[in-house]
Amino acid sequence: MTIAPVHIEIDGIPAPDPALTASLMSGYGHFTAMQVCDGRVRGLALHLARLDGAHQELFGAGLDAGRIRMLTDRALRGSGRRDASVRVYGYEDALVVTVREPFTPDPSPQLLMSVPYVRPAAHLKHLGGFGQAYHRQAAARAGFDEALLTGPDGAVAEGAITNVAFWDGERLVWPSAPHLTGVTMALLTRRLPCTLSPVTLADLPSFRACLVTNSRGIAPVTRIDRVPYPVDEALMARVEAAYEQVPWDPIG
Structure with missing residues (x-):
């Protein structure tokens, strides 16, 4: 059975990649959140293992650690940030990396x-x-x-x-x-x-x-x-x- 492509508009503007947009809107996926300092992160192996294991469980296929690192490093360089709060999202059809300013640790009770x-x-x-x-x-x-x-x-x-x-x-x-x-x-x-x-x-x-x-x-x-x-x-x-x-x- 052929599934008709979905048409999506965002604020009245057609989405450039409707299939990808639909996947991102599905709410079915996983992620990890990292605090990056000078392009480095604590417990990187644990973050990579989390992404790989979750992807395997949700979609039946693992994720290549090298590709995750490459995409994350590319996003950091594209943002111009070396210190950042980074999230890597895993969807069935895509890996999405977001980069924003780092969180300041708050040790308040x-x-x-x-x-x-x-x-x-x-x-x-x-x-x-x-x-x-x-x-x-x-x-x-x-x-x-x-x-x-x-x-x-x-x-x-x-x-x-x-x-x-x-x-x-x-x-x-x-x-x-x-x-x-x-x-x-x-x-x-x-x-x-x-x-x-x-x-x-x-x-x-x-x-x-x-x-x-x-x-x-x-x-x-x-x-x-x-x-x-x-x-x-x-x-x-x-x-x-x-x-x-x-x-x-x-x-x-």
Whole structure:
């Protein structure tokens, strides 16, 4: 069966490549987000593996690491930036690279609001982000910085755009409910005492400290709902020092 080509107009102007535009609008794809400094990124191999694995799962074919690096380096050079916030999107018919100004790390203490939501196919960094964006906006309107996604029986999973870790006095405890293993989380897990374990909302008062991580950096958490946490300066210094030891890998 032959499928008729789609006609797409954007603000009244015909799209130059309707098939590609339709693919980008489908919402079916995946991505990774990187903070680039002087053309280099921390954990590049993890970003490449994430893209390759997700593409294999979604489309049945992997991605060539060399091609990803070439396209990313080309986009950086085309933008004129060596420091940037970069995203690489994988669609069935295309790889898309976006380059914008870098995010400034914000180590300010965070307030988290728990919400009853777990991302579908949470192990993938996919494009179906409406639910987490919806809950993050709701948290912001309520005076919080981030939403904490939870599942049945209050099982803690992850933040809307972060991973969350709890300090029990000896190790960082990452919740084992369905979540995306973030690159920063993975890099810290290699360098600090960590464990993956079930955590529920009822468990929150038992922990001594809490923090969140993503590609933008690391920040302490001072409250989840009504549960307060002190900022453990020694812990945060230790975590930051471990992260600073991660080498920067050249993209090009």
